[in-house]
Amino acid sequence: MFSPAAQAMAERLGLTLGRANVDEFAATLEQLGRTDPNLLVVTSDSRGSGKLAPFGQALPRQLVEVGIAEQNLVGITAGLAACGKKPFGVSPSCFLTARALEQIKNDVCYSDVPAVLVGLSAGVSYGALGTTHHSLHDLAVLRAIHNLAIIVPADNLETREAVRFAAAAARPVFLRLGKAPLFDLHAPGTRFAAGQAITLRDGGEVALIATGETVIHALLAAARLAERGLAARVLSLHTIKPLDTEAVLKAGRECRAVITVEEHLVHGGLGEACAAVLLQAGVSKPFRIVGIPDEETVTGSQADIFRHYGVSMEGLSELAVSLFTVA
Amino acid sequence: MTLSDVELQLKAIALRRGMLRLIVHAGAGHIGGGLSCMDILNVLYNRVLQVSPETFAEPEHDRYVQSKGHCVEALYAVLADRGFFPSSDLNTVCRYQSPYVGHPTRHIPGIEMNTGALGHGLPICVGMALAGKREGAAYRVFTLLGDGELAEGSNWEAALAAAHYQLDNLTAILDHNSLQITGPTREVMSHEPLADKWRAFGWSVRTVNGHDYAELTRALSDPPAPGQPTFVLANTVKGKGVSFMENLASWHHRVPSEAELTAALTELAAAERRLRATP
Numbered sequence: 001m002f003s004p005a006a007q008a009m010a011e012r013l014g015l016t017l018g019r020a021n022v023d024e025f026a027a028t029l030e031q032l033g034r035t036d037p038n039l040l041v042v043t044s045d046s047r048g049s050g051k052l053a054p055f056g057q058a059l060p061r062q063l064v065e066v067g068i069a070e071q072n073l074v075g076i077t078a079g080l081a082a083c084g085k086k087p088f089g090v091s092p093s094c095f096l097t098a099r100a101l102e103q104i105k106n107d108v109c110y111s112d113v114p115a116v117l118v119g120l121s122a123g124v125s126y127g128a129l130g131t132t133h134h135s136l137h138d139l140a141v142l143r144a145i146h147n148l149a150i151i152v153p154a155d156n157l158e159t160r161e162a163v164r165f166a167a168a169a170a171r172p173v174f175l176r177l178g179k180a181p182l183f184d185l186h187a188p189g190t191r192f193a194a195g196q197a198i199t200l201r202d203g204g205e206v207a208l209i210a211t212g213e214t215v216i217h218a219l220l221a222a223a224r225l226a227e228r229g230l231a232a233r234v235l236s237l238h239t240i241k242p243l244d245t246e247a248v249l250k251a252g253r254e255c256r257a258v259i260t261v262e263e264h265l266v267h268g269g270l271g272e273a274c275a276a277v278l279l280q281a282g283v284s285k286p287f288r289i290v291g292i293p294d295e296e297t298v299t300g301s302q303a304d305i306f307r308h309y310g311v312s313m314e315g316l317s318e319l320a321v322s323l324f325t326v327a
Numbered sequence: 328m329t330l331s332d333v334e335l336q337l338k339a340i341a342l343r344r345g346m347l348r349l350i351v352h353a354g355a356g357h358i359g360g361g362l363s364c365m366d367i368l369n370v371l372y373n374r375v376l377q378v379s380p381e382t383f384a385e386p387e388h389d390r391y392v393q394s395k396g397h398c399v400e401a402l403y404a405v406l407a408d409r410g411f412f413p414s415s416d417l418n419t420v421c422r423y424q425s426p427y428v429g430h431p432t433r434h435i436p437g438i439e440m441n442t443g444a445l446g447h448g449l450p451i452c453v454g455m456a457l458a459g460k461r462e463g464a465a466y467r468v469f470t471l472l473g474d475g476e477l478a479e480g481s482n483w484e485a486a487l488a489a490a491h492y493q494l495d496n497l498t499a500i501l502d503h504n505s506l507q508i509t510g511p512t513r514e515v516m517s518h519e520p521l522a523d524k525w526r527a528f529g530w531s532v533r534t535v536n537g538h539d540y541a542e543l544t545r546a547l548s549d550p551p552a553p554g555q556p557t558f559v560l561a562n563t564v565k566g567k568g569v570s571f572m573e574n575l576a577s578w579h580h581r582v583p584s585e586a587e588l589t590a591a592l593t594e595l596a597a598a599e600r601r602l603r604a605t606p
Contacts, residue, residue, distance in 0.1 A: 040461075064457060067491075072450045072484035079454020082440060084386055084462075087454075102444055103481075107451055111433060111441040 001180055001303040002220075006313040009220045015183040018156040021213075022120060022177045026051035028163040029088060033059050039167060040064055040080055040087045044073045049120045049179075050090040070095045074103035074117065081113035086167060093119025093135035093176060094126070101141055108172045109147040115173075116166040122152075122176040123213065123263030124292065127301040135176075136292050139240055140268025142174055149194060150240040152176040154215035155185040158238050161192035178213045178263070180302060185215060185236065195239045197247035203231030206320045207251035210261035211237045211270050213302075214290075214311050218261050221316035230320065240270060245277045252278040257286040257323045261311060266291040286323045290316065330373055332540040333602060338408070339369045340599045343568050344592060345414070346404040351588050353400075353420040355429055359578035361401035363504040363537070363563040364471060368405045370543040371469060380411050383437060389466050390455050392440050394448020395473035395502060396430040397580070402438070403427065411437035446479025448472065449499055453485045456497035456556075469498045469547075475507030478516045483528070490529025493554040498547065499530075501558070502537065504565035506576045525558040537561030569594055 002010065018024070033039045033055060042064045047053050056063040064080070066073045070091050077089035089096070096119050097104065108115045119138055126133035142150050149171065153159040159177065166173040185200060192198065200215070201222050210218035215236045222232035233255055235247055252258055258278065260271035271289030278287065290310055298308045306312055310319060330338065342365055350356030371391060372378075378388040393402055400420070407414040412435065419425035426434040430443030440451055448470040456468040476482065489497050501521065509515050518524070522532045531552035535542040546559045565579075566572030569591040583591060 061461060066484075066488055069481075069484035069488070071446075071481040072453070072488055075447055075450020075481065075485065076454035076457065076488065078440070079451040079456075080458045081454075082451070083390070083455045083458035085458050103447065103450070106441060106444050107447055113440075 006220050009223050018182055018184045020179045020181050021153055021159040022051050022179050024156040024159040025163055025177055028160045030055045032167050033062050038086050040085050042073055042077045042087050042089045044068055044070050044091045046091045070100040071103050074100040075107050077115045078107035078113050081115035088116045088118055090118040093122035093138050094133050097138040105145050109145050114170050117174045119176045121179050124302050124305045125178045128299055136265040139264045143241055149173045151238055152212035153238055154212055154236045155182050157186045165194045183216050195242050197244040198236045200236055201234040203233040204255055205230045206257045207233045207255040208259050209235045209237050212263055214261040214263050217312050220313035224313055224317040225320055243273050248274050248277045249281055252283040259288045262291045264291050335540050336602055339366055340595050342404045344595050346400050347591055349400050349417050355421050356400040357397040357580045359565040360398040362567045363565045364398055364502040365401050366538045368401055372405050372409050374544050375547045387466050390439050390468045392448045392452050392470045393431055394470045396442030399431050406437040445476035446481040449482050449485040453488050456494040459496050467496050471500050473502055474512040477518050486528040489556040494556045495551040495554055498557040501560050502563050503560055504563045506565045508579045510576050522560055530558040531555040532558045534560040537563035
């Protein structure tokens with residue numbers, strides 16, 4: 001995932017490698033499920049992808065397998081939620097949010113049931129498996145649906161807290177998870193609140209507003225920029241909806257430039273959400289959206305794809321410098 | 328309160344009358360399918376479902392999800408008659424800022440889930456029935472499907488799951504009037520033989536005349552085959568009760584003129600007189 005230079009930077013920052021968010025999700029869910037018999041997991045032959053086989057072994061009465069049938073997965077999840085259960089419908093995001101979009105829109109969000117949907121192996125987590133398995137549309141389509149909280153955790157702490165938030169939520173929640181082991185970005189005990197960005201690093205030159213598995217790259221880029229005398233602010237904007245407009249506006253007003261970073265198409269995701277907030281408030285600064293461009297995605301691992309499109313310490317820091325050079 | 332077959336049939340005439348007026352007043356609605364499923368809803372809400380305005384919020388009540396959500400006007404008429412909300416509310420159906428949308432929503436007392444897109448009710452009901460099974464709860468779950476919507480693949484995903492989980496607390500009713508918006512279902516996308524298909528999917532199938540109160544009551548009330556979900560294939564007539572609307576796809580969502588409404592109400596009044604004259 002990281003170049004040798006980025007790896008070295010992570011070590012200099014004292015970051016330690018945690019586990020994949022999906023592992024943290026599964027462990028947290030099992031912990032919660034042991035004390036809440038109403039917490040159910042619904043899978044579409046996806047318990048392997050969701051690392052939920054141990055959950056199923058420990059709590060067999062709390063797992064519902066529906067087979068490879070995502071529409072049915074979401075419909076059943078909604079029905080369970082309408083009858084007093086707390087179901088987590090779990091399936092790869094590429095299938096869940098495309099094939100079952102109408103069920104998400106109507107059965108979960110419009111009917112307003114307390115269901116949680118979990119998009120696994122999101123973004124380009126499946127790497128070289130190709131476009132069928134990528135979900136670069138999910139944030140865009142889900143943002144356009146009323147009544148859905150959308151959370152994209154950046155590390156294990158954010159994942160753990162997001163799962164707890166979702167389990168307690170009375171309204172629909174979507175969690176977007178990847179499967180690569182991630183560096184821990186937050187000190188233990190860091191406060192996580194859905195809808196509130198976490199500032200990982202303060203600075204007034206450039207704001208790097210990132211989400212999910214791209215946040216670490218923004219943080220490493222900020223560290224590299226600091227070596228060049230540019231103070232970068234890094235926000236983990238884990239909740240895509242409702243967006244922390246206050247944090248975005250503050251970053252836009254206080255920094256000389258803004259760069260957003262996401263594992264998503266450059267259309268309809270975090271970047272355009274931030275742009276809308278800034279522009280409508282009259283905040284106009286040099287602004288760039290880093291993500292996957294609107295083209296057939298290059299073949300490669302998640303790391304290859306990130307590097308190819310500049311979602312890396314090197315790519316982001318060079319882009320930041322170029323903004324000031326041009327300006 | 329137990330109503331006789333004749334009393335229920337009289338009620339059905341009143342419900343049809345109310346639904347026709349509602350649709351004309353609203354200037355919109357699905358009249359043909361509403362008339363074809365009215366007797367089914369009448370039997371469900373007055374003989375079968377263990378639910379009332381008082382028990383609706385309780386976890387143990389029977390669930391009904393109308394998958395063919397477009398026939399909401401029939402459901403509105405039945406729910407108003409059962410006291411879930413005042414009948415006068417129905418003057419606002421489809422009006423600006425009314426909670427009474429042209430498809431079911433949970434804003435309305437008595438409605439479990441928001442439906443209207445087809446192929447959604449059965450998967451939802453599988454989830455509801457599973458919740459009941461895992462709870463050990465006694466409630467039953469019912470959904471009403473239309474012919475046209477059986478072309479949606481999600482129904483068949485749910486049909487598999489219901490049999491797999493042996494959901495004998497689940498009943499799917501097909502309002503089998505054999506017509507959909509474009510014309511006869513056999514011409515649009517044939518789905519016969521339906522009874523064989525549902526049996527092959529592991530369901531217990533009961534075929535009834537969907538306008539016969541004794542047959543409907545038995546099919547919806549008799550204990551299920553243990554470990555099997557129940558499919559009630561209710562043979563119905565689209566537009567049932569108004570001769571010039573019967574068996575015509577063109578009445579799928581046409582709104583009657585005032586003259587047509589008068590003619591329809593006259594027919595219903597005649598039917599009521601005949602029924603009352605029956606010894």
